[in-house]
Amino acid sequence: MLEPAYQADVVIVGAGVAGLAAAHRLNSAGVTTVVLEAAPYVGGRMTTEKVDGFRLDRIGQLLSTSYPELRLTPGLDRLALRPFAPGVLVHADGRVHRAGEPAGAGGARGALDAARALVSPPRRVRQIPAAAVPPVSRAFPPLGGALDQARLAAALGRIATVPVERLLARPERPAGRALAARGMPARTVEGFLRPLLAALLCDPDLTTSSRCADLALRAFASGRLCVPEGGADTLPELLASALPPGTVRTGVRVTSVSTTSVTTADHGELRCRAILVATDAHAAAELLPGLRVPPFHQVTVVHHTADEVPLAEPALLLDADRRGPVAHTAVISQVDPTRAPVGRALISSTILGAPPADTDRAVRAQLAALYGTATHRWELxxxxxxxDAVPAMPPPHDLRRPVRLLAGLYVCGDHRDTSTVQGALHSGHRAARALLTDLGVNSAPTATPLTASTAA
Structure with missing residues (x-):
């Protein structure tokens, strides 16, 4: 297939998960592919810093075991996912509550049983002394009453089975407005749905398209929140290592592209039959003038370590009270023990926005209330x-933005799909299919098994 005038059939610019996923599809179809990455490492924003035996994600986006592309992407057959405990923990009105487990198959009785579980305190969670927290209203209990909880559990159970096509056919509006219009009690919305969606979408104001929010809720209700074992960079590193040797070339900065060649800053020109730009939105717009750049959500992740484990279960803890900068936190070493040395706890907390002036002090004070323990001895x-952590998805949002710009020139990334790892992988596969069609190559995608490891 390779013509003498060409050095590769396809050149992919960018070694994030979208570009690497596309490279796998193209290589499996017999298309010679070269991936050029300006950074000295692969993964783009999915990077992990290694410090004294700790593995610290820079953004720490949450994944779901229900993401289809994690099972369908070649090269991820060795990916191990570490799931959080079912549902989430919610800190509301000064107490911690378990929430978010869909009702079982037992109909109304199952929903009521789930509701009782939803409002019960989690086991082994250190509670804040009563004198230190505001009184809880008995007339309007945290997260709503038993009937409200039954409705919520049943709603999560239903959305887990709704076909995606039906969700995308719903009227589109900002997610916050959509929640208010759906008849859920205000306490359920503010005490659970809003902090949950803020964590899933990295959007504290819920300006995201309601269709994208529904997809996020569907993924939450039909699977388990999880992280890659060993850190976020494990996923792109697995993809890169499974490609033929020499496919991925790091430290090569592309300065311009055409339909038949790319020009680099220090490595000359590379001729090809087609170009796929798989960088972040800003870099893509520099190479492809006129390409729309979406707004972005800022994310700040603060990592602490402690001698004692402040939460004994591998749970995601949301702050519905919003009395500090942290939106959600977890003892991530309980979810994935490989991220911390033996005998040390790693607490990772996410601020959805810019950090405050005195970040460590503000975060420690809030975490002390959330976990119900002193934090002054924790090490930052x-x-x-x-x-520019996560592309924003305000309505109207096209979940399938074109990946083919013209014959020979293509683009992919989370800014062309949904702003998730699932969206990035899927956009890479859409671009690969468009490329193969234009090159006249037939390829049938095959599914690969996904290794799911349970939390220790």
Whole structure:
């Protein structure tokens, strides 16, 4: 297939998960592919810093075991996922509550049983002394009453089975407005749905398209929140290592592209039959003038370590009270023990936005209330602030933005799909299919098994 005038059939610019996923599809179809990455490492924003035996994600986006592309992407057959405990923990009105487990198959009785579980305190969670927290209203209990909880559990059970096509056919509006219009009690919305969606979408104001929010809720209700074992960078590194040797070339900065060649800063020109730009939105717009750049959500991740484990279960803890900068936190070493040395606890907390002036002090004070323990002896490991962490998806949002710009020139990334790892992988596969069609190559995608490891 390779013509003598060409050095590769396809050149992919960018070694994030979208570009690497596309490279796998193209290589499996017999298309010679070269991936050029300006950074000295692969993964783009999915990077993990290694400090004294700790593995610290820079953004720490949450994955779901229900993401289809994690099972369908070649090269991820060795990916191990570490799931959080079912549902989430919610800190509301000064107490911690378990929430978010869909009702079982037992109909109304199952929903009521789930509701009782939803409002019960989690086991082994250190509670805040009563004198230190505001009184809880008995007339309007945290997260709503038993009937409200039954409705919520049943709603999560239903959305887990709704076909995606039906969700995408719903009227589109900002997610916050959509929640208010769906008849859920205000306490359920503010005490659970809003902090949950803020964590899933990295959007504290819920300006995201309601269709994208529904997809996020569907993924939450039909699977388990999880993280890659060993850190976020495990996923792109697995993809890169499974490609033929020499496919991925790091430290090569592309300065311009055409339909038949790419020009690099220090490595000359590479001729090809087609170009796929798989960088972040800003870099893609520099190479492809006129390409729309979406707004972004800022994310700040603060990592602490402690001698004692402040939460004994591998749970995601949301702050519905919003009395500090942290939106959600977890003892991530309980979810994935490989991220911390033996005998040390790693607590990772996420701020949805820019960090406050005195970040460590503000975060420690809030975590002391959330976990119900003193935090002054915790050691600060890192503060990672990413201004352009997650592309925003305000309505109207096209979940399938074109990946084919013209014959020979293509683009992919989470800014062309949904702003998730699932969206990035899927956009890479859409671009690969468009490329193969234009090159006249037939390829049938095959599914690969996904290794799911349970939390220790």
């Amino acid at each position: 490991l890192a503060v990672h602030h990413t201004p």
